Amino acid sequence: MIPSQESIAIAGAGLVGSLLGVYLAQRGYRVDLYEGRPDPRIGNVYQGRSINLALSDRGWAALEKVGLAQAIRAEAIPMVERVIHGIDGSLTTQPYGEAGQAIYSVSRAGINQRLISLAEQHEQVSLHFEYRLTQVDFASGTAGFDTPAGTVQIAPQRLFGADGANSKIRRLMQELPRMNFSLETMDVAYIELNIPANADGSHQLGPIEALHIWPRDQFMLIALPNLDGSFTCTLFMDFDGPNSFASLQGAPAIQAFFETQFPDVAALLETPAQHFIERAPSPLALVDVYPWVQANRICLIGDACHAIVPFYGQGMNAGFEDCRILDELLEQMEGDWEQVLPAFQQSRKANVAAIATLAKRNYIEMSRLTGQPSFLLRKKIEAKFSRKYPKLWVPLYTMVTFRPEIPYAEALRIGDEQSAIMDEIMTIPDIEQHWDEDWVLAKLYQLACRQWGQALTFHSSHRSCSDAKADG
Amino acid sequence: MIPSQESIAIAGAGLVGSLLGVYLAQRGYRVDLYEGRPDPRIGNVYQGRSINLALSDRGWAALEKVGLAQAIRAEAIPMVERVIHGIDGSLTTQPYGEAGQAIYSVSRAGINQRLISLAEQHEQVSLHFEYRLTQVDFASGTAGFDTPAGTVQIAPQRLFGADGANSKIRRLMQELPRMNFSLETMDVAYIELNIPANADGSHQLGPIEALHIWPRDQFMLIALPNLDGSFTCTLFMDFDGPNSFASLQGAPAIQAFFETQFPDVAALLETPAQHFIERAPSPLALVDVYPWVQANRICLIGDACHAIVPFYGQGMNAGFEDCRILDELLEQMEGDWEQVLPAFQQSRKANVAAIATLAKRNYIEMSRLTGQPSFLLRKKIEAKFSRKYPKLWVPLYTMVTFRPEIPYAEALRIGDEQSAIMDEIMTIPDIEQHWDEDWVLAKLYQLACRQWGQALTFHSSHRSCSDAKADG
Numbered sequence: 001m002i003p004s005q006e007s008i009a010i011a012g013a014g015l016v017g018s019l020l021g022v023y024l025a026q027r028g029y030r031v032d033l034y035e036g037r038p039d040p041r042i043g044n045v046y047q048g049r050s051i052n053l054a055l056s057d058r059g060w061a062a063l064e065k066v067g068l069a070q071a072i073r074a075e076a077i078p079m080v081e082r083v084i085h086g087i088d089g090s091l092t093t094q095p096y097g098e099a100g101q102a103i104y105s106v107s108r109a110g111i112n113q114r115l116i117s118l119a120e121q122h123e124q125v126s127l128h129f130e131y132r133l134t135q136v137d138f139a140s141g142t143a144g145f146d147t148p149a150g151t152v153q154i155a156p157q158r159l160f161g162a163d164g165a166n167s168k169i170r171r172l173m174q175e176l177p178r179m180n181f182s183l184e185t186m187d188v189a190y191i192e193l194n195i196p197a198n199a200d201g202s203h204q205l206g207p208i209e210a211l212h213i214w215p216r217d218q219f220m221l222i223a224l225p226n227l228d229g230s231f232t233c234t235l236f237m238d239f240d241g242p243n244s245f246a247s248l249q250g251a252p253a254i255q256a257f258f259e260t261q262f263p264d265v266a267a268l269l270e271t272p273a274q275h276f277i278e279r280a281p282s283p284l285a286l287v288d289v290y291p292w293v294q295a296n297r298i299c300l301i302g303d304a305c306h307a308i309v310p311f312y313g314q315g316m317n318a319g320f321e322d323c324r325i326l327d328e329l330l331e332q333m334e335g336d337w338e339q340v341l342p343a344f345q346q347s348r349k350a351n352v353a354a355i356a357t358l359a360k361r362n363y364i365e366m367s368r369l370t371g372q373p374s375f376l377l378r379k380k381i382e383a384k385f386s387r388k389y390p391k392l393w394v395p396l397y398t399m400v401t402f403r404p405e406i407p408y409a410e411a412l413r414i415g416d417e418q419s420a421i422m423d424e425i426m427t428i429p430d431i432e433q434h435w436d437e438d439w440v441l442a443k444l445y446q447l448a449c450r451q452w453g454q455a456l457t458f459h460s461s462h463r464s465c466s467d468a469k470a471d472g
Numbered sequence: 473m474i475p476s477q478e479s480i481a482i483a484g485a486g487l488v489g490s491l492l493g494v495y496l497a498q499r500g501y502r503v504d505l506y507e508g509r510p511d512p513r514i515g516n517v518y519q520g521r522s523i524n525l526a527l528s529d530r531g532w533a534a535l536e537k538v539g540l541a542q543a544i545r546a547e548a549i550p551m552v553e554r555v556i557h558g559i560d561g562s563l564t565t566q567p568y569g570e571a572g573q574a575i576y577s578v579s580r581a582g583i584n585q586r587l588i589s590l591a592e593q594h595e596q597v598s599l600h601f602e603y604r605l606t607q608v609d610f611a612s613g614t615a616g617f618d619t620p621a622g623t624v625q626i627a628p629q630r631l632f633g634a635d636g637a638n639s640k641i642r643r644l645m646q647e648l649p650r651m652n653f654s655l656e657t658m659d660v661a662y663i664e665l666n667i668p669a670n671a672d673g674s675h676q677l678g679p680i681e682a683l684h685i686w687p688r689d690q691f692m693l694i695a696l697p698n699l700d701g702s703f704t705c706t707l708f709m710d711f712d713g714p715n716s717f718a719s720l721q722g723a724p725a726i727q728a729f730f731e732t733q734f735p736d737v738a739a740l741l742e743t744p745a746q747h748f749i750e751r752a753p754s755p756l757a758l759v760d761v762y763p764w765v766q767a768n769r770i771c772l773i774g775d776a777c778h779a780i781v782p783f784y785g786q787g788m789n790a791g792f793e794d795c796r797i798l799d800e801l802l803e804q805m806e807g808d809w810e811q812v813l814p815a816f817q818q819s820r821k822a823n824v825a826a827i828a829t830l831a832k833r834n835y836i837e838m839s840r841l842t843g844q845p846s847f848l849l850r851k852k853i854e855a856k857f858s859r860k861y862p863k864l865w866v867p868l869y870t871m872v873t874f875r876p877e878i879p880y881a882e883a884l885r886i887g888d889e890q891s892a893i894m895d896e897i898m899t900i901p902d903i904e905q906h907w908d909e910d911w912v913l914a915k916l917y918q919l920a921c922r923q924w925g926q927a928l929t930f931h932s933s934h935r936s937c938s939d940a941k942a943d944g
Contacts, residue, residue, distance in 0.1 A: 174655075177755050178711065182654035183646070239650065283649050 003028035009156035016302030017162030018115035025122035054313030062320035078102035141297035165307035189281035197229025306352035311362035475500035481628035488774030488791035489634030490587035497594035526785030534792035550574035613769035637779035661753035669701025778824035783834035
């Protein structure tokens with residue numbers, strides 16, 4: 001079938017739906033993008049909230065492939081490091097990668113509006129706002145929408161559910177026989193807070209090109225910079241138990257909590273106690289569903305089938321990567337959807353499961369470990385070793401964030417192997433004093449070669465001990 | 473609060489709901505049992521299908537505690553062994569336990585009708601049929617039903633969701649924030665078949681007091697005896713793939729399949745090819761949800777919160793055990809529901825997770841391993857060792873089936889430890905020739921003592937090496 005004669009419907013003009021629309025239009029398909037909400041470029045559907053997200057290399061790779069990276073880069077702020085704020089006001093920095101590497105703070109609303117406009121520029125893309133999907137016939141692939149003009153039925157050749165973590169298509173799909181589904185809600189929840197810009201539009205907090213963290217074990221505050229001079233902050237803490245949204249009651253106690261726990265930023269936050277009281281904590285949930293594809297016609301994508309928690313900054317990036325991989329498969333399989341959709345599901349399943357696992361684990365890293373000297377030392381040893389043997393040792397964060405060619409599942413596996421090796425290194429007596437001595441790196445080299453030197457199954461394109469010798 | 477002044481509503485008058493009604497009435501509560509379907513004692517709600525279940529000691533323990541065991545035993549057929557039918561027509565038997573131990577084949581419809589009648593005899597129990605639950609207010613604990621006489625609202629002190637694997641209360645609960653839920657559908661599905669009785673009411677297949685299995689790796693047939701001289705058979709096989717419900721097409725091929733695979737029973741089955749074609753394969757699903765309790769007023773129980781697959785014969789038994797444990801907690805905590813419901817959930821969660829795991833694994837054992845000589849030998853060695861050291865080694869099947877005092881989670885843990893030990897025993901060269909020699913048992917004794925001899929955390933009431941010395 002000639003792509004231009006195939007009509008594809010996408011439910012959801014969010015981040016993934018819009019980008020998918022561009023991808024499919026560029027391959028020549030006719031694309032209809034249906035969005036339940038009004039056009040976000042008119043009025044403010046985000047109700048004044050300024051959510052931002054971290055865009056990193058997997059996201060960039062997906063944007064670049066369809067030529068959108070430059071347009072998005074114009075509204076992104078690089079964050080080259082974590083800045084960790086101690087309870088005593090001390091600052092510690094931890095670079096995210098090597099020189100030139102950064103993750104980027106983007107406005108969720110801004111990037112979505114931009115992606116919708118970019119999709120709209122394609123003549124094969126039609127946008128339909130206020131189309132609320134209500135019904136799907138999974139055998140025939142038809143779907144029904146409530147619209148301001150009444151009910152509308154569509155019968156596209158393919159239908160994608162890019163309708164987010166609370167996907168209506170997925171919830172309808174769950175009622176089919178033979179479905180597998182899981183929803184996991186974390187004990188930790190969040191509210192958003194704000195550090196406004198100075199009167200001249202400059203940032204009140206520095207450094208600007210950083211992700212700021214106030215790790216406090218049971219809870220944490222983070223701040224990401226915005227282009228308008230503000231920072232968007234997120235307070236993560238448990239719903240209930242000690243030090244929780246439930247246990248912290250009354251404006252004076254809440255104000256005191258901010259001043260005690262976040263002394264260097266409490267005065268910069270916009271009415272934190274008031275927001276703490278007024279804003280209901282939002283839950284964080286992970287969604288896992290299988291299969292993603294029904295009758296080779298209807299396919300879930302992005303958060304609709306693999307919503308994760310935000311602690312690795314990979315939710316949007318994983319969804320964008322879905323689009324890039326789907327496009328790769330369309331090319332390889334010459335647009336044969338009967339092959340493409342099962343292959344897409346197969347290819348993505350283990351990888352999105354791996355990033356779900358990594359994202360859950362990273363809450364511990366962010367809220368607790370980044371505040372511990374032994375953890376920072378461990379990362380410093382790894383970074384030094386990696387600089388010396390860049391092919392033998394790519395730190396886990398780097399694999400996930402800066403190396404889109406390494407699938408998430410492989411990053412997870414290698415990361416676990418690295419972790420076991422670093423556990424052994426950290427048992428060296430007085431490692432704090434000796435870490436910078438040559439024999440420590442020699443020991444690490446020996447352990448790494450024992451792990452990977454002979455392992456033929458190991459992804460040799462990334463690194464090997466013979467490469468390492470060349471490195472060193 | 474005095475129990476007689478507390479009203480408790482139970483949604484679902486199935487096996488668990490009816491038994492729970494009896495338990496709570498015996499503690500003095502006023503109980504309303506609401507069932508969506510008509511009274512199963514009038515007409516036949518099972519549409520002529522004769523499902524049977526295996527009732528074992530956990531179920532009996534729960535029935536005995538409220539004095540119902542004798543009434544149920546009258547309609548149960550003991551099954552003392554597995555009878556394994558080879559493809560060549562050979563028979564192998566494998567006792568389920570020691571002399572006097574059996575699992576019992578009961579009719580699902582029969583036991584349910586009996587339990588409803590027994591519940592009805594309590595003056596504190598009121599039965600309400602054709603009350604279809606449609607709505608629950610989880611904060612206030614009120615619920616709404618559609619009834620033949622219109623909509624009815626209730627406001628009980630407590631509400632139990634005993635409404636089965638497809639529980640409406642659970643599906644409503646899933647929409648609340650902070651829920652965790654998983655639904656897992658197996659690749660294997662089933663249809664029921666029938667071996668009718670002889671004209672004189674006797675059984676066509678023997679032995680009668682047995683569970684018959686035709687294990688064929690990729691699929692299996694089982695048969696359980698009924699009191700009316702018939703056997704209910706279940707054919708388990710994959711939905712699709714090779715040797716599946718999807719791949720087997722057309723009456724001649726299906727008839728040939730039965731004759732080739734089940735040569736000794738094909739002629740006894742009632743029109744198997746016709747039933748194979750007409751009956752849609754039923755999926756087998758596992759349900760896991762958390763929490764079970766909302767606002768300390770509404771609580772799920774039985775399949776509604778922990779539906780499992782049938783391969784360990786423990787679904788009904790686990791649900792009955794729920795009732796017994798809840799009753800124990802009501803006694804210990806003197807009817808303080810604020811304590812009882814969280815404790816119930818806490819106590820049952822790990823145990824029902826363990827039986828879910830065991831039940832999934834047992835499909836492999838039943839369909840594949842029971843057909844393998846090495847597996848049967850392994851079981852024979854275990855049985856012999858267990859007879860010699862009954863406190864040191866209780867086989868996993870025995871712990872699960874005949875030892876209600878051992879929680880499922882502990883049975884699973886100990887079973888895994890036993891399995892590792894038996895793996896080692898089975899590596900003995902020519903074990904087939906030597907298994908009955910004393911040194912093999914001595915080696916097993918040594919391994920068992922190494923595992924448990926020093927383990928203070930081990931549940932010492934069950935067995936220990938010092939006990940074993942007393943045994944031996």
